[in-house]
Amino acid sequence: MKNFVSQRISCPHCGHHIHLDLDASMGDQDYIEECSACCNPIHLNMHIDHARNKLELHVDSGDEQIF
Numbered sequence: 001m002k003n004f005v006s007q008r009i010s011c012p013h014c015g016h017h018i019h020l021d022l023d024a025s026m027g028d029q030d031y032i033e034e035c036s037a038c039c040n041p042i043h044l045n046m047h048i049d050h051a052r053n054k055l056e057l058h059v060d061s062g063d064e065q066i067f
Contacts, residue, residue, distance in 0.1 A: 002024065003023065003024050003025040004021060004022070004023055004024070004025075005021075005022045005024060005055055006019060006020070006021055006022075007019070007020050007021075007022055007057060008020075009042075009057070009059050010059075011035040011037065011038060011040070011042060012042060012059060012060055012061040013035060013038050013040040013042075013061055014035065014037055014038040014040070016035060016036070016037035016038065018033070018035065018036060018042075020033070020044075022046060022055065022057065024046075024048055024055055027048060028046060028047050028048060029044070029045075029046045030043075030044070030045050030046075031044055032044070032062055040061070040062070041061070041062030041063075042059060042060075042061065042062065043059070043060050043061065043062045044057065044058070044059055045057070045058040046058075
């Protein structure tokens with residue numbers, strides 16, 4: 001698997017397309033990015049599946065709650 005991957009996502013708040021450069025060399029990551037259009041937080045959860053040689057990226061708004 002490549003250590004650096006470029007990914008295009010849509011902001012869950014406004015739909016603006018954002019290009020991200022993901023660094024897979026640091027393992028699984030959970031962090032917040034700010035949308036460059038609406039400035040709202042975007043929650044990113046990156047999981048590296050070594051068995052399938054895949055990178056999984058889950059994107060949601062930073063204010064979603066699980067009940």
